[in-house]
Amino acid sequence: MAAPFDLSDDTVIVVIGTGAGGGVLSNELAQRGVSVVALEAGGRYLPEDYVNDEWESFGQLAWLDPRTTSGDWRVARDFSGLPAWIVKAVGGTTTHWAGASIRFQDHEWKAATTYGPVQGANLLDWPIGAEEMAPWYDLAEKKLGVTRTNDIPGLPGCNNYKVFEAGAKALGYKEVHTGRMAINSQDYDGRLACQQTGFCFQGCKWGAKWSAAYTDIPRGEATGNLEVRERAHVARILHDDAGKVTGVEYFDADGNLQMQKARAVCVAGNSFESPRLLLNSASSMFPDGLANSSGQVGRNYMRHMTGSVYGVFDKPVKMWRGTTMAGIIQDEARHDPSRGFVGGYELETLALGLPFMAAFLDPGSWGREFTTALDSYENMAGMWIVGEDMPQETNRVTLNHEVQDQYGLPVANVHFSDHPNDIAMRNHAYRQGIAVYEAVGATRTFPTPPYPSTHNLGTNRMSENPRDGVVNKWGQTHDIANLFVSDGSQFTTGAAENPTLTIVALAIRQADHIAGELSRGNL
Amino acid sequence: MIETRPRKGLTRRALLSRSMAAGASLVVGAGFVAGSDAAWALETQALRPETMATLIQMARDIYPHDHLADEYYAIAVKGYDTAEAAEGIEAGIAGLNAAAQGKGHADYLGISWERDRVDILRSMEDSAFFQQIRGGLVTGLYNQKAVWPLFGYEGESFSQGGYIDRGFDDINWL
Numbered sequence: 001m002a003a004p005f006d007l008s009d010d011t012v013i014v015v016i017g018t019g020a021g022g023g024v025l026s027n028e029l030a031q032r033g034v035s036v037v038a039l040e041a042g043g044r045y046l047p048e049d050y051v052n053d054e055w056e057s058f059g060q061l062a063w064l065d066p067r068t069t070s071g072d073w074r075v076a077r078d079f080s081g082l083p084a085w086i087v088k089a090v091g092g093t094t095t096h097w098a099g100a101s102i103r104f105q106d107h108e109w110k111a112a113t114t115y116g117p118v119q120g121a122n123l124l125d126w127p128i129g130a131e132e133m134a135p136w137y138d139l140a141e142k143k144l145g146v147t148r149t150n151d152i153p154g155l156p157g158c159n160n161y162k163v164f165e166a167g168a169k170a171l172g173y174k175e176v177h178t179g180r181m182a183i184n185s186q187d188y189d190g191r192l193a194c195q196q197t198g199f200c201f202q203g204c205k206w207g208a209k210w211s212a213a214y215t216d217i218p219r220g221e222a223t224g225n226l227e228v229r230e231r232a233h234v235a236r237i238l239h240d241d242a243g244k245v246t247g248v249e250y251f252d253a254d255g256n257l258q259m260q261k262a263r264a265v266c267v268a269g270n271s272f273e274s275p276r277l278l279l280n281s282a283s284s285m286f287p288d289g290l291a292n293s294s295g296q297v298g299r300n301y302m303r304h305m306t307g308s309v310y311g312v313f314d315k316p317v318k319m320w321r322g323t324t325m326a327g328i329i330q331d332e333a334r335h336d337p338s339r340g341f342v343g344g345y346e347l348e349t350l351a352l353g354l355p356f357m358a359a360f361l362d363p364g365s366w367g368r369e370f371t372t373a374l375d376s377y378e379n380m381a382g383m384w385i386v387g388e389d390m391p392q393e394t395n396r397v398t399l400n401h402e403v404q405d406q407y408g409l410p411v412a413n414v415h416f417s418d419h420p421n422d423i424a425m426r427n428h429a430y431r432q433g434i435a436v437y438e439a440v441g442a443t444r445t446f447p448t449p450p451y452p453s454t455h456n457l458g459t460n461r462m463s464e465n466p467r468d469g470v471v472n473k474w475g476q477t478h479d480i481a482n483l484f485v486s487d488g489s490q491f492t493t494g495a496a497e498n499p500t501l502t503i504v505a506l507a508i509r510q511a512d513h514i515a516g517e518l519s520r521g522n523l
Numbered sequence: 524m525i526e527t528r529p530r531k532g533l534t535r536r537a538l539l540s541r542s543m544a545a546g547a548s549l550v551v552g553a554g555f556v557a558g559s560d561a562a563w564a565l566e567t568q569a570l571r572p573e574t575m576a577t578l579i580q581m582a583r584d585i586y587p588h589d590h591l592a593d594e595y596y597a598i599a600v601k602g603y604d605t606a607e608a609a610e611g612i613e614a615g616i617a618g619l620n621a622a623a624q625g626k627g628h629a630d631y632l633g634i635s636w637e638r639d640r641v642d643i644l645r646s647m648e649d650s651a652f653f654q655q656i657r658g659g660l661v662t663g664l665y666n667q668k669a670v671w672p673l674f675g676y677e678g679e680s681f682s683q684g685g686y687i688d689r690g691f692d693d694i695n696w697l
Contacts, residue, residue: 052679055666158686159694166697196692197685205681316697320676354676358665366585366648366657367641374665375588378675412566440697 019092021487023212023270042088044165050203057202078363091213096323144182158322167436175330200324272455291477311437345387357450599663615652
């Protein structure tokens with residue numbers, strides 16, 4: 001078991017959050033002999049604790065602390081206090097994620113250069129590229145056991161996939177398969193193969209899906225170099241007169257305020273909580289919040305251009321049986337401005353249970369138009385759209401001083417409005433998704449609006465020039481040398497792909513960098 | 524609590540003789556609402572039985588599923604039958620009845636055609652009362668495990684070993 005570290009031990013690295021970014025970073029640092037205290041706001045839940053029940057699981061795992069919303073996105077109307085469906089638990093949203101693990105396309109690291117000027121978009125090239133990231137992606141794919149990499153076979157196709165594949169092929173799509181998934185198609189790394197249970201979003205009870213909760217976290221703890229403190233909610237990052245970070249204040253499981261000293265602090269609380277924490281850490285030296293000399297903390301919030309298409313058929317599909325998201329069409333992921341928008345999108349299979357279908361198919365809708373759709377639930381197939389959305393400075397996380405959380409801290413307000421490019425891409429994707437299902441005989445289709453966000457990106461973005469973003473190419477803040485950002489909020493642009501694999505690759509790379517800097521005496 | 528069988532002594536005949544028809548398939552008696560087939564009965568605590576019957580009809584009109592018996596709608600709204608909630612519900616249903624009377628009907632339950640009831644609901648769909656009832660039904664109705672099989676949904680599967688040997692890929696019509 002992990003040796004506990006003293007609150008006054010100022011040699012430790014404090015990692016805030018234990019998801020795809022913080023959980024992986026904590027373990028990778030621990031494996032390299034670095035002492036880490038990971039502070040996790042949520043509790044610890046393992047496969048035996050997960051429940052095959054959508055609402056019960058939501059109550060168990062979801063981040064339900066208050067947040068507020070604004071902007072013209074429909075989530076602000078239908079789910080005003082729930083801008084995101086993400087997890088508050090050890091392992092973070094890796095308990096909930098679908099497992100889709102695809103690399104950025106090479107050009108997506110250079111969105112500004114590739115797409116050229118897009119009015120209203122705050123596009124920027126990443127300070128890193130495909131060549132730099134390739135070896136880190138290799139390590140991430142091995143860690144996660146991604147299917148269709150390293151000779152790991154693809155998952156078998158479930159009913160929902162078979163409908164999707166038949167429609168895609170009828171339309172002439174070529175890049176159609178059961179995905180690159182961090183879900184075992186065969187036993188791997190001490191974890192079972194997928195049993196086609198469904199409920200991937202509720203935590204995999206077999207452990208067939210990779211989650212930091214039962215891989216990286218316990219492995220890091222086993223080194224003796226990692227201590228994970230559960231139900232520890234960080235309130236503020238502290239600094240000295242020289243502007244260096246010295247530790248953090250957090251509320252422990254009993255609600256008592258504690259102070260942990262640190263050699264360096266890595267923030268990985270996701271794209272809402274990470275900027276919120278930097279802003280809530282404002283001081284007389286940093287009145288606009290930590291690492292915010294650019295004014296970019298909280299800005300450029302991206303959530304991917306999303307939406308869903310459901311199709312009803314005259315015969316049963318039973319889409320809930322089997323892996324929730326093992327199916328992808330990649331033909332539309334390319335950058336092809338002739339379609340009327342820059343960037344691209346993926347189509348991925350998706351199934352919801354009846355309770356969530358009722359909540360998310362058309363939020364707020366009622367009457368027979370709605371209920372006849374649910375009457376055909378057994379005959380439904382579903383897909384999710386995920387594409388690159390445009391970073392906009394005005395889409396941002398700010399502090400809402402009118403609303404406080406249980407600790408009296410101002411909550412995050414999440415403001416989002418679609419860019420015209422997002423709308424054009426979504427409309428294209430709706431048409432293509434509907435065509436996929438109509439090609440195999442759908443009698444009715446539903447272009448379903450985006451759910452509360454699961455991909456939350458960009459609010460502490462990476463930039464070459466300190467003027468344009470919050471962190472450099474290592475995730476190190478431009479302003480404070482011993483303060484890092486280690487989650488999806490680093491993303492300069494969102495690309496079309498599900499972000500977890502890239503977050504993991506960046507976390508491994510950052511751990512290697514931090515360990516190197518420590519050994520070189522630079523931190 | 525709702526009883527899926529009538530209270531002792533509440534035979535179908537007795538039930539019908541002691542009550543008045545309320546809507547297509549509900550009967551209202553002193554302190555209770557029941558299915559007209561006497562398959563279930565709901566004793567009310569804080570709400571007037573007529574109010575509960577109207578609420579059940581309203582619930583069905585919001586999310587009409589012809590293959591779901593009234594019992595499921597009654598279960599979905601019975602949580603409003605409390606001292607805390609009753610005042611607001613009584614006021615909301617009174618408003619619903621007033622709207623029905625404005626259209627020349629005796630009350631909401633007295634409207635025979637669903638479309639005429641739905642017209643009234645549409646006219647008040649932005650009200651806090653309507654949104655309270657509609658929002659509550661999303662989980663109150665669709666998260667009842669008893670209704671899941673009526674939509675074909677199979678629910679929990681881990682305890683049965685998932686679907687790897689139980690038809691995850693059994694589609695046969697493509």
